[in-house]
Each structure stands twice: as structure tokens, then as C-alpha cells.
Amino acid sequence: MSTNKEQQAFGSLSPAVMRASTVVFDSLDDFVQRKKRQPDGFSYGVTGTPTARLLERRIAELEGGQHCVIAPSGAAALMTAVMGFVRGGDHMLVSAACYGTLKTFAEKWLARMNVDVELYQPAIGAEIEALIKPNTRMICMESPGTVTMEMQDIPAIARVARKHGVLTMLDNTWASPLGFKPLEHGVDFSIEAATKFFSGHSDVLMGSIAMNSHAHYDVLRETQSILGQQVSPEDCFLVLRGMETLALRVHAQGESTLEVARFLEQHALVERVMYPPLESDPGHAIWERDFKTNGCLFSLILKPGPERAFHAFFDSLQHFVIGASWGGVHSLAAYYPAALQANRPFPATDQPVVRLSIGLEGADALQADLAQALAAYGKALSSN
Ligand SMILES: Cc1ncc(COP(=O)(O)O)c(C=O)c1O
Incomplete structure (x- = not known):
């Protein structure tokens, strides 16, 4: 009977997929x-x-x-x-x-x-x-x-x-x-x-x-x-x-993430950015002491607004797609309603949280996307 010895002897640069x-x-x-x-x-x-x-x-x-x-x-x-x-x-x-x-x-x-x-x-x-x-x-x-x-x-x-x-x-x-x-x-x-x-x-x-x-x-x-x-x-x-390509992606996504987070931190409609690489984050000192990379994931709290303002924000996004998970080359946005935090022991906030995973689209395009989505959020707030 033939075995996988032939496969093992074949000098492919890529790993063999061995099923069994x-x-x-x-x-x-x-x-x-x-x-x-x-x-x-x-x-x-x-x-x-x-x-x-x-x-x-x-x-x-x-x-x-x-x-x-x-x-x-x-x-x-x-x-x-x-x-x-x-x-x-x-x-x-x-x-x-x-x-x-x-x-x-x-x-x-x-x-x-x-x-x-x-x-x-x-x-x-x-x-x-x-x-x-x-x-x-x-x-x-x-x-x-x-x-x-x-x-x-x-x-x-x-x-x-x-x-x-x-x-x-x-x-x-x-x-x-x-x-x-x-x-x-x-x-x-x-x-x-x-x-x-x-x-x-x-x-x-x-x-x-x-x-x-x-x-x-x-x-x-x-x-x-x-x-x-x-x-x-x-x-x-x-x-x-x-x-x-892990090292390349982690580095490139991390650079973009820091840029996007800094941009959001300055935005009038953003109350708080939760991201340890930022000097303003309560975990920054530990991050600086122990960690070597920026990660590609962070969260933000917007100025309080009604549910429909969050719909306006998310539905306006062009580059970010709405979805769970993170760490991939495509940027993602996820929504965590206030109740999720309220039910948690030691809650970090009583506000809804927006979580962003930054991919490889480039920081400029992502910032522009967030700027226009925040404008839609602001418009929904002022039509209150
Ligand atoms: C921090 C963290 N750990 C573990 C998991 C679970 O991974 P998986 O979706 O592969 O089960 C996730 C998924 O979102 C996660 O964000």
C-alpha cells in the first residue's frame, strides 16, 4: 500500500497538509x-x-x-x-x-x-x-x-x-x-x-x-x-x-492603530479612548514597561447619545465593516451596549462601547471614514 513517504520526501517549501x-x-x-x-x-x-x-x-x-x-x-x-x-x-x-x-x-x-x-x-x-x-x-x-x-x-x-x-x-x-x-x-x-x-x-x-x-x-x-x-x-x-507575515502585519496594523487612536482622542464627540499605548490610558505605565507592540484593537466611548445616533455612526462607516472578531487585515467595528458593562462586576464604564480593530487599509483612509461617521453621530445628536 502506498504511504505518505513520497509526500514526506517531496521537498516543497510549504508544509504538507496531512489528513488522518x-x-x-x-x-x-x-x-x-x-x-x-x-x-x-x-x-x-x-x-x-x-x-x-x-x-x-x-x-x-x-x-x-x-x-x-x-x-x-x-x-x-x-x-x-x-x-x-x-x-x-x-x-x-x-x-x-x-x-x-x-x-x-x-x-x-x-x-x-x-x-x-x-x-x-x-x-x-x-x-x-x-x-x-x-x-x-x-x-x-x-x-x-x-x-x-x-x-x-x-x-x-x-x-x-x-x-x-x-x-x-x-x-x-x-x-x-x-x-x-x-x-x-x-x-x-x-x-x-x-x-x-x-x-x-x-x-x-x-x-x-x-x-x-x-x-x-x-x-x-x-x-x-x-x-x-x-x-x-x-x-x-x-x-x-x-x-x-505575522510580524509585518502586527507592526503595520499597530502603527495605524496608534495614529487612529490619537486622532479619535482629540475628537470633540469622543469622551474616552481605551487603549493602553496612549499616555492618557490608566494602563499606559504597565503597557510601556511590559509590552513591545501596540496591538490593533481598542475601544472608545462617545459623548452620550440615543441608540439611533449609534445606528447613524455604524451605518455610515465605509471602510470599517460591522462584525465580531478582530486581528485581521480588514478593519472591523463592534458595538457593546451599556447593559453589558452594567451587568459586569467591577464595570469600567456605564456607557455603550465602540470597539475598533484596525486592518491594513491605511490610517488616513480609516480616519476619514471615522470622521464622517462621527459627523453622522453628531447630526443625530443635534436632531434630538
Ligand atoms: C481576547 C479573545 N480571546 C479569545 C477569543 C476566542 O477566540 P475564538 O473566536 O477563536 O474562539 C476571542 C474572540 O473574540 C478574543 O477576543
């Missing part, structure tokens, strides 16, 4: 000894493919880590990291500004499984020590926080967690490892929604968990496989291709 549910062996002895003979331990597609392993190695390298496990989405990566280690009876601390799906998972599913879930104020820093209990198992962080962009003092929290034997995970999607390397700051698990910057083209969902500990890797490899969190090799190929 079934993995075959030349002899029963090879099958019985598979774990010893194949360091990657392939025996069935659910544990991954060589294409997936290649992507995992690339991500681990970029994160400055020893190991990586990929999952079918950023959300799946967050849940896999939690499910690998958190059990009924444990206490788990979650930043109030973490990605909403993680909070929902913690509060709806884990809490029902007898996990004591506690949301903490993102700016807590080393004072998180006061919240640690004998059964605290994991601290879940994200910096800057989802939508409201609060910076966290990650090294301080990681130090306290290590001292108490508590695991830490950080959703590092905003910075990417080019901007911040969580593992170098004492965090146990660096999580990326590869859906965003890594893939870069809004056409694939993926997540990754990078780490240094081999023991943690064994747990997460098993968790990934037991939960059936397998990733298609075609999707791995797309993320591998995206990563070839």
Missing part, C-alpha cells in the same frame, strides 16, 4: 511500541497530525516555550487549559475583564460542577494574594481586558501565584507573543486565539496553549484528545501561512 483519522503501522510490534518509537505518539487522528505538530512547534518557538497544544478555536484553548487542571472543590480566580465566553463557562458550567468561581478586579496586581485560598487552583488573566482594555500587572500576579502553588493562564491574544511573552514573566500557560493575529485573514478559527512544563504538556495533550479537540490540517496550514 487512521494511522497505520508496518507490524504489530510497531503498533505495540508506538509510544516509544514515535515521540509524537500518533496513533489516531484525534491526537493530532504532523501538520498540527509543525504548527505547535512554530507557536512554542514564538512564545519562547517548550510545548504547545492547539485547539479548534481560541475559546476551545481557554476551556481546554481550564478543564485540564480545575476540578470540583477548587477555587478559581477569573479577571472580570476576561473574554466573555470564558466567564460564562466558569460561571455557568464550572460553578455547577462545584468549582468556586470568583471574579476579580483587573487592576488588582499583587493584592490578588488576599483572594487566594488553600484550594485556589488557577488564575485566569487577560491583558488588556476584552472590550474595556484594562491592563493587568501580570508579573506581579504570576509571582504571587507561584508562591502559593497556583497555576496561571493568560489570554495573550491582544499582544501576541511578539508584543508580550507570558512564559518569560512566570505565567504557566500562554493562550492565543490564533483566529485573530496568527491567522490574520478572518477565515479560520484556532487556539493555542503554550507552556514550559513537560508534565503540564502531558496533561493538556491528553485533555485535548479526550475532549476531541482536534484541529483540521487545512486550518493548521492556513495559520502556518498566516504566521509567515
Whole structure:
């Protein structure tokens, strides 16, 4: 029977897309000894493919880590990291500004499984020590926080967690490892929604968990496989291709983002820009100390206005398209009504939030687009 040996021998510059549910062996002895003979331990597609392993190695390298496990989405990566280690009876601390799906998972599913879930104020820093209990198992962080962009003092929290034997995970999607390397700051698990910057083209969902500990890797490899969190090799190929241009995109999008944010900060109809690279942002000092890139995502609060003024703003946009997600080459605008914040513990605002993801269209064109959309917003305000 022909095998993929021909494929492996073919010297293509691009990675091979290797599909498999079934993995075959030349002899029963090879099958019985598979774990010893194949360091990657392939025996069935659910544990991954060589294409997936290649992507995992690339991500681990970029994160400055020893190991990586990929999952079918950023959300799946967050849940896999939690499910690998958190059990009924444990206490788990979650930043109030973490990605909403993680909070929902913690509060709806884990809490029902007898996990004591506690949301903490993102700016807590080393004072998180006061919240640690004998059964605290994991601290879940994200910096800057989802939508409201609060910076966290990650090294301080990681130090306290290590001292108490508590695991830490950080959703590092905003910075990417080019901007911040969580593992170098004492965090146990660096999580990326590869859906965003890594893939870069809004056409694939993926997540990754990078780490240094081999023991943690064994747990997460098993968790990934037991939960059936397998990733298609075609999707791995797309993320591998995206990563070839990651540094260029992160740099170019970051430059444009800072320009657009500075422009908005000066605009009469903008009350507040939530973006740590701006000197005016409360998280600026931590961002400047720890981060190397600007990110491409920020939020703003407009001068208060009725719902129809927000419709006028969004519907006037030409370059920005209205849609969830971020980190791709096309600029996106998303709307978060005031109620979402009001229902949050430690809310950052009681106003509606507009979130912008800056792509590669060029800062001038994007500023002009925002200027005319703000003019429409202003017109709707004055016709009140
Ligand atoms: C910060 C952050 N983390 C995780 C996720 C989840 O990623 P995915 O959409 O791939 O599940 C998102 C998605 O918007 C996100 O913004």
C-alpha cells in the first residue's frame, strides 16, 4: 500500500497538509511500541497530525516555550487549559475583564460542577494574594481586558501565584507573543486565539496553549484528545501561512492603530479612548514597561447619545465593516451596549462601547471614514 513517504520526501517549501483519522503501522510490534518509537505518539487522528505538530512547534518557538497544544478555536484553548487542571472543590480566580465566553463557562458550567468561581478586579496586581485560598487552583488573566482594555500587572500576579502553588493562564491574544511573552514573566500557560493575529485573514478559527512544563504538556495533550479537540490540517496550514507575515502585519496594523487612536482622542464627540499605548490610558505605565507592540484593537466611548445616533455612526462607516472578531487585515467595528458593562462586576464604564480593530487599509483612509461617521453621530445628536 502506498504511504505518505513520497509526500514526506517531496521537498516543497510549504508544509504538507496531512489528513488522518487512521494511522497505520508496518507490524504489530510497531503498533505495540508506538509510544516509544514515535515521540509524537500518533496513533489516531484525534491526537493530532504532523501538520498540527509543525504548527505547535512554530507557536512554542514564538512564545519562547517548550510545548504547545492547539485547539479548534481560541475559546476551545481557554476551556481546554481550564478543564485540564480545575476540578470540583477548587477555587478559581477569573479577571472580570476576561473574554466573555470564558466567564460564562466558569460561571455557568464550572460553578455547577462545584468549582468556586470568583471574579476579580483587573487592576488588582499583587493584592490578588488576599483572594487566594488553600484550594485556589488557577488564575485566569487577560491583558488588556476584552472590550474595556484594562491592563493587568501580570508579573506581579504570576509571582504571587507561584508562591502559593497556583497555576496561571493568560489570554495573550491582544499582544501576541511578539508584543508580550507570558512564559518569560512566570505565567504557566500562554493562550492565543490564533483566529485573530496568527491567522490574520478572518477565515479560520484556532487556539493555542503554550507552556514550559513537560508534565503540564502531558496533561493538556491528553485533555485535548479526550475532549476531541482536534484541529483540521487545512486550518493548521492556513495559520502556518498566516504566521509567515505575522510580524509585518502586527507592526503595520499597530502603527495605524496608534495614529487612529490619537486622532479619535482629540475628537470633540469622543469622551474616552481605551487603549493602553496612549499616555492618557490608566494602563499606559504597565503597557510601556511590559509590552513591545501596540496591538490593533481598542475601544472608545462617545459623548452620550440615543441608540439611533449609534445606528447613524455604524451605518455610515465605509471602510470599517460591522462584525465580531478582530486581528485581521480588514478593519472591523463592534458595538457593546451599556447593559453589558452594567451587568459586569467591577464595570469600567456605564456607557455603550465602540470597539475598533484596525486592518491594513491605511490610517488616513480609516480616519476619514471615522470622521464622517462621527459627523453622522453628531447630526443625530443635534436632531434630538
Ligand atoms: C481576547 C479573545 N480571546 C479569545 C477569543 C476566542 O477566540 P475564538 O473566536 O477563536 O474562539 C476571542 C474572540 O473574540 C478574543 O477576543
